[in-house]
Amino acid sequence: MNIKSILAKPYAKLVALKVYKQSKNAIEVQEKVFKKLIKLAQNTEFGKDHHFSEIKTYENFKQHVPIADYEDIKPYIEKVINGEQDILWKGKPLYFAKTSGTTSGTKYIPLTKESMPTHIESAKNALLMYINETKKADFLGGKVIFLQGSPELKEKNGIKIGRLSGISAHYVPSYLTKNRLPSWETNCIEDWETKVEAVIDETIHENMTLIGGIPSWVQMYFERIVARTGKKVGEVFPNFNLFVYGGVNYEPYRNKFENLIGRKVDAIELYPASEGFIAYQDSQKEEGMLLAINNGIFYEFIPADEFFNENPTRISLKDVKLDINYVIILNTNAGLWGYNIGDTIKFVSLNPPRIVVSGRIKHFISAFGEHVIGKEVEDAINNQTINTKITVNEFTVAPQISPETGLPYHEWFIEFGNKPDNLEDFALKVDKALQEKNSYYYDLIVGKILRPLKITLIEKGGFNNYMKSVGKLGGQNKVPRLANDRKIADELIKFEEK
Template identity: 60%
Template sequence: MHVKSLLARPFAGFIYSKVKKEMASAVEDQKSIRQYLIKSAQHTVFGKDHGFDSIKTYEDFKNHIPVRDYEQLRPYVEKVKEGKQNILWKGQPLYFAKTSGTTSGAKYIPISKESISNHINTARNALLCYIAQTGKADFTGGKMIFLSGSPVLDRIGGVPSGRLSGIVNHHVPPYLRTNQLPKYETNCIEDWETKLDKIVEETSNKDMTLISGIPPWVQMYFDRLIEKHGKKVGEIFPNFSLMVYGGVNFEPYKQKLFESIGKKIDTIELFPASEGFFAFQDSQTEKGMLLNTNSGIFFEFIPADEYGKPGASRLSLEEVALEQNYALIISNNAGLWAYDIGDMVRFVSLNPYRIIVTGRTKHFISAFGEHVIGEEVDFAMQAAAAECGARITEFTVAPMVVQGEGKSYHEWLVEFENQPADLEKLALTIDNYLRKKNTYYDDLIAGGILQTLRITPVKKDGFINYMRSVGKLGGQNKLPRLSNDRKIADALNEFLI
């Protein structure tokens, strides 16, 4: 057994015990964090503007600090970008995490010296909880890869700025540097396909034990490996035993990924974002991810049916219920205050607090009042594909508005690995599953307001080519599963069969 595997076990036991204690104190920890955040930022420009010195209770907190998205917080961020201090948080940020916004262009999310540990330690804790629970530590002696963005950083207002995954790359512990692939120079390559070819070259003859990244881009890596070697990934890397993923729903990609690997391996799901590392899978047997309740982030939750409405409820952790969708709102020790991160979550356990991510608040279809969300289309597609013998590579859904009652419908643009002979049957099967999940959609179909959805096949590699055409191939970029307009659907016209 490798020496790192031996050393990892006692450390894993220590961290896992700490995590279990925090499970029991989650509500109290959240109250303490809220008070700490207000006290720490009392003398900042934001704190003075919002009367932090008079905030004593959670009701005060909600009354003084409205929910904001990035665009509404932008005036404060711009001051920080100019190099001004004590604006949103004490002093200046340690970094800006630069991320693409769907409506705000590039967003610059502050990371402070207090918040950086949240990003670094949570991924570590996920791996250590896995070791403590399963006793499997051999992967720590092999090579590990995270398919990430470039670690090259620019400076904005004197603050280093870049992709979150690139920033985190600078904080990989020294004891893991010798395990990490690809090389720093390879990670700095901006063009995704050039970078991917180099990663395949560097890793092909290595003892890869852990592979991590966003599922569609991991699949691209696997495809290139198989093309090069003519073997399954599990044959190329016989000791590959753990896959770590996040960013998108894993289920639509799961079957093809495991087929590419050629054997069953363990997986760990993470919920990281530029704004914070919110949750991680702490158990191989329980559903959902453990909410990170003691890591400098105060969480609030807006019920999905109230989201975007005046006077919408804001709930603290002790007020949430099981099996309800909530918009996730966060305040953190980098200066984000009642910040709408754009994700919907649902609690699958309250003891401890475990969540699943059910979609994006802005990625939905409600052109006709149906409010179909990502979780529902993923479920419908998976169930129907299994029933009809279809194999799906990727898909996205958009409304098709046609004049006249009963003529409009949802268009599902689908890239098939194995296309069934009867597309109409698949469409009807998907439609029936979606009607079971969403009563509003069911009412619109039953009432003749909408037609049954229609499937439009996309060429092989059509979605990859589309992402390339808009400059979002690879890294942390994700294809929206749902759109409330036809921008993506129309752009895919040149990639249709």
């Protein structure tokens, strides 16, 4: 065992004690975060516009600060981009994380000197919590890789601009720098397919112990390794035993990954967003991710089924309940206020507060009043692949409102790694599982408003080819699990298996 692995264990224990002490007093910690945020931002333009100096309680805050999306704060963002100070947060941000919005085009999310360290601290804590629980630290002695965007940054009016993963690359802890791959030059390659091949060139003969990234892009990396070597990833990297991921649910990929690797490996889920690092998996035994309650973020929650009401219920952490689908709202030390990032979550534990990401408030199917969400379709298909040889590379779901014949239905576009022996039987099982998870969908099927789902097979590599065709291959981009229209579906048809 190397010296870093030895020293990491007592350090991990101290960090875990601190994190759990805070989490056991999560409501009090959140109240302190709230008061600090209001105090520090009361002299900003946003703070003055929304009477922060008069805000003493959360109830005051709700009266003065409306729920917002990017379009609502865009006028403030544009002032910051133009070089103005003290607009959303004191001074100027260090960075803008550049993201792709579905309705707003390119979005520029501020990262400040107060918020940036919390992204790094949370990722570090996730690894330390894993070490503390499992006592496994040998991965610190090998090579690690995080498949991410280019670290090359642009600059405007003294503010650097880039993808969050690229910005984070500048903050890799010193104890991991010598272990980290790929090289700076390879990380800067923009074309994803070229980059993956270069990453393989640099890593294939190394002692890789930790690999991280969005599952769909790590899957491509693994598939290319298998294609090049003719071996399982676990044979190429015999000491690879920890996968770190975020951005999407890992469960639909798990079978495929275990097949590519040739064995099971531990996994740590992270919930990083450009707007803030929200949660991370703290245990291999407990469900969900630990909400980062002392991260410069004050959280609010709106029941998802009320979100589009004129006056939806808006609550803080002290009033949340288990198993309710909430839209998560952020107020941050980067100057985002009442900000809807578009994600929905559920609490699976209240003390300490642990969550699972259930989907996107804009990514749902309710063409017939069923309001099916991402987690429901993921669970429905995942339940049919567990302990089977069936593997799913990628999938998405869309409503078919006007079929040429028969009743309308949900159309599932699936790219299989290994297909089921009986596709019709598989489709019926997935449909039944979805009915069990969503009573509205069940009623529509039973009432013969909808017929059971139909699967459209997508050719091998079809989803990657689709993403490439729309300029979103690699990086932090991912295919939505479902949509209430057929924009993606109509493009995917081009890649239907012949």
